[in-house]
Amino acid sequence: MTELRKARVATASLAGCFGCHMAILDMDERLIDLMGKVEIDRSPLTDFKKFTRRCDIGIIEGGCCNEENVHVLRDFRRNCDVLIALGQCAIMGGLPAMRNAIMHSDEPLRECLEEAFIDGRYIRNTTHNIPNDPALPLLLDEVYACSEVVEIDYNIPGCAPTGDVIYDTLIKLLAGKFHGFERDMIRFD
Amino acid sequence: MSAFRFTIDGVEIAAEEGQTIMEAADEAGVYIPRLCDHEGLRHQGSCRVCTVKSDGRSVAACTQPAAPGLVVENESAHITKLRRDLVEMLFHEGNHLCPICEASGNCELQAMAYRLDMTEPTKFPYLEPCRAVDASHPDIALDTNRCIACGRCIRASLDVDGKGVFGYIGRGIHRRVSVNGDNLADTDAAITDFAISNEVCPVGCIIRKREGFATPIGEREFDKALIGQDIEAKRDD
Structure with missing residues (x-):
């Protein structure tokens, strides 16, 4: 006999805008029902910075734009049985990936930072330096989708996904009955 | 007949x-x-x-x-897979970022992805081309990052408007839609052209300025129904 217990869920926001975490709250009163089935471990919602134990489901918002994102994502993959990419940024890079299209010169990152902090027409940067504090995570050459860094098990599309689609998917996953989305629930915006 | x-x-x-x-x-x-x-x-x-x-x-x-x-x-499953691959490759060939695109919800490429269940990231690489935006015309902008080179604007301008504002340039993977002049303001394109109407460009490449968000996201054509449901509604069985 396996002991019935609540599923442990962890969440993180990488290169995202926290909109997908807001969308989790869009489940509204269904959150009460959901909390009867899950407990939240590492997450901005609990403010736990580390995993207290292995989790069943990890929910990732946002892609990877810096080395800290990659570190967190790998940590989630190591500590979660099932990993879900939530929203377009986690699935395909999203808005931050706009910078990839301008990254075709020899030193794209340098050019990008110089325009942002030194050369840009509307810059008011009295130090004339690119921020370089050791506490700042280094930017990656490009923005990567989560599936380019680790294996992702499920993707919930949307920007942000609706509370409906998140609730529906989680409930079906917890019951072991998730077999893809209804066509009219798929949205990229 | x-x-x-x-x-x-x-x-x-x-x-x-x-x-x-x-x-x-x-x-x-x-x-x-x-x-x-x-x-x-x-x-x-x-x-x-x-x-x-x-x-x-x-x-x-x-x-x-x-x-x-x-x-x-x-x-059939085989044909649908083939179509999904084609649509995925179109997404990977240009810069199709639905969350920032004003055509989102009215876009036929996006609607096709919905219809073909394109929810997973694919193994194709994103080409992420660097393409220009032509905002020279007072009423029209072209964001060629979103162009899928379908050529609908070319045929609409040539055959319906009798103008020939748009045309293909280049060959193979380099084939692009271009305008008949240095930029769009150089051509005789007008906001009243059929080629510029909302129904011709299937994506968000041809932009009618100052109209973008008149209908909010979530209340647009393909938010209400899957693409093709208007045709399927005609079926009488």
Whole structure:
């Protein structure tokens, strides 16, 4: 006999805008029902910075734009049985990936930072330096989708996904009955 | 003109000589997905999203004439996978960022992805090209990052408007849609052209300035119904 217990869920926001975490709250009163089935471990919602134990489901918002994102994502993959990419940024890079299209010169990152902090027409940067504090995570050459860094098990599309689609998917996953989305629930915006 | 019948996925379709498979299917209320074809424009057969198996051969339904007794396969798992691959490659070839695009919800490429269940990231690489935005015209902007080179604007401008504002340049993967001049302001394009109307550009490349968010996200054409449901509603069985 396996002991019935609540599923442990962890969440993180990488290169995202926290909109997908807001969308989790869009489940509204269904959150009460959901909390009867899950407990939240590492997450901005609990403010736990580390995993207290292995989790069943990890929910990732946002892609990877810096080395800290990659570190967190790998940590989630190591500590979660099932990993879900939530929203377009986690699935395909999203808005931050706009910078990839301008990254075709020899030193794209340098050019990008110089325009942002030194050369840009509307810059008011009295130090004339690119921020370089050791506490700042280094930017990656490009923005990567989560599936380019680790294996992702499920993707919930949307920007942000609706509370409906998140609730529906989680409930079906917890019951072991998730077999893809209804066509009219798929949205990229 | 002689009338005859053929079948699509086992459904009997009435057709007349000279009709393409897609024209007959549209009349009968059977939707065949398409991107480069548009009602009122010359058929081109270049996007291949309308590929069907006709008596076992892969053909573009928008250009292939219907024939008596044809057995056409339209929404089988094999054809749907092929179409999804084509649509995914279109997403990877340009810069199609739905969350920042004002055409989101009205975009046929996006709507096709919804219809074909494109929810997973693919193994294709993103080409992430660096393409220019042409905002020179006072009423129209072109964001060619989103162009899928369907050529609908080319045919609309040439055949309907009688202008020839747009045309293809380059060959193979370098083939792009370009304007007949240094930029759009250089051409005789006007906001009243059919080529500039909302129905011609299937994506968010041709932008009518100052109209973008008149209809909010979530209340747009393909938020309300899957692409092709208007045609499927005509079916009488």
